Amino acid sequence: MPQPVQRNTRQKQAIRNAFIQANRPLSPEEALAAAQRHYATLGIATVYRNIKSLLAEGWLEPVSLAGQATRYEVAGKAHHHHFHCRKCGRMFDLGNCTGTVLPRPPRGFRVAGHELLLYGDCARCVQSASAGRRSR
Amino acid sequence: MPQPVQRNTRQKQAIRNAFIQANRPLSPEEALAAAQRHYATLGIATVYRNIKSLLAEGWLEPVSLAGQATRYEVAGKAHHHHFHCRKCGRMFDLGNCTGTVLPRPPRGFRVAGHELLLYGDCARCVQSASAGRRSR
DNA sequence: TGCCAACTGACACCTCGCTATCATTAGCTG
DNA sequence: CAGCTAATGATAGCGAGGTGTCAGTTGGCA
Numbered sequence: 001m002p003q004p005v006q007r008n009t010r011q012k013q014a015i016r017n018a019f020i021q022a023n024r025p026l027s028p029e030e031a032l033a034a035a036q037r038h039y040a041t042l043g044i045a046t047v048y049r050n051i052k053s054l055l056a057e058g059w060l061e062p063v064s065l066a067g068q069a070t071r072y073e074v075a076g077k078a079h080h081h082h083f084h085c086r087k088c089g090r091m092f093d094l095g096n097c098t099g100t101v102l103p104r105p106p107r108g109f110r111v112a113g114h115e116l117l118l119y120g121d122c123a124r125c126v127q128s129a130s131a132g133r134r135s136r
Numbered sequence: 137m138p139q140p141v142q143r144n145t146r147q148k149q150a151i152r153n154a155f156i157q158a159n160r161p162l163s164p165e166e167a168l169a170a171a172q173r174h175y176a177t178l179g180i181a182t183v184y185r186n187i188k189s190l191l192a193e194g195w196l197e198p199v200s201l202a203g204q205a206t207r208y209e210v211a212g213k214a215h216h217h218h219f220h221c222r223k224c225g226r227m228f229d230l231g232n233c234t235g236t237v238l239p240r241p242p243r244g245f246r247v248a249g250h251e252l253l254l255y256g257d258c259a260r261c262v263q264s265a266s267a268g269r270r271s272r
Numbered sequence: 273t274g275c276c277a278a279c280t281g282a283c284a285c286c287t288c289g290c291t292a293t294c295a296t297t298a299g300c301t302g
Numbered sequence: 303c304a305g306c307t308a309a310t311g312a313t314a315g316c317g318a319g320g321t322g323t324c325a326g327t328t329g330g331c332a
Contacts, residue, residue, distance in 0.1 A: 080239075109219060
């Protein structure tokens with residue numbers, strides 16, 4: 001049985017644009033908000049459905065985050081890590097991880113990969129915090 | 137108003153023992169299974185309640201894991217990272233992270249800390265996989 | 273331009289991790 | 303040992319993230 005023919009809907013285009021323009025991992029809710037700037041009546045179910053199909057196509061890849069909704073970013077970037085702002089919750093890309101020395105696992109363990117997450121405050125949140133302190 | 141007097145119940149002892157003997161981060165479900173070997177009729181609600189109070193006491197600390205229930209381990213260890221087995225789901229401690237070079241964040245970002253996770257197959261799962269291959 | 277199935281939006285529903293409730297049990301103190 | 307009450311076990315409930323359903327819409331081909 002053949003695959004059904006895929007249609008290139010305005011909604012899917014809006015979602016792809018949202019991810020391209022953001023250039024950082026987006027949660028489904030963030031993707032909805034961003035894509036609604038391209039296509040105002042977009043619904044959350046459509047975002048989830050299209051994220052799923054873009055994952056299947058290999059156009060997106062998941063960036064999971066403990067205790068939070070999984071974020072997604074455009075696939076195919078070089079190996080890199082992420083920064084999570086604990087104030088605004090946004091995630092950002094960091095440069096590649098050259099020179100990172102990994103701890104040695106116990107005997108017999110097979111390491112398939114690693115994830116490194118930095119967390120703290122992003123530039124915007126640092127800014128607005130110090131602005132708030134000045135104005136008080 | 138004074139704090140209510142804390143009682144040292146067999147259930148709480150069983151839960152503490154489970155974490156001490158495991159010597160690795162346990163999810164509430166894992167802690168339940170392990171503690172039931174000390175106190176068979178233990179219920180899951182009691183595990184959650186005691187994890188909460190052990191966290192408040194500073195005896196446990198959380199080890200969060202994307203897409204999974206948070207695990208907990210005995211507090212006070214030196215800074216270290218974890219290994220997550222994708223086959224059996226168990227988490228293990230790794231040695232400290234001396235020599236780890238962190239990627240530089242963008243200008244204006246304030247880094248508060250980092251988490252490093254290795255993933256792959258633990259020794260037991262590597263073993264049983266190759267044993268399975270042999271017996272086939 | 274007409275057709276029709278892929279797609280959409282709205283919303284009910286599901287799962288999972290966790291918390292609240294409540295009758296019963298059992299530490300602790302005197 | 304009696305009595306007070308913190309703690310327990312069973313289970314209902316909650317919230318968040320995500321999926322299923324279905325009537326209505328629309329992309330794309332003939």
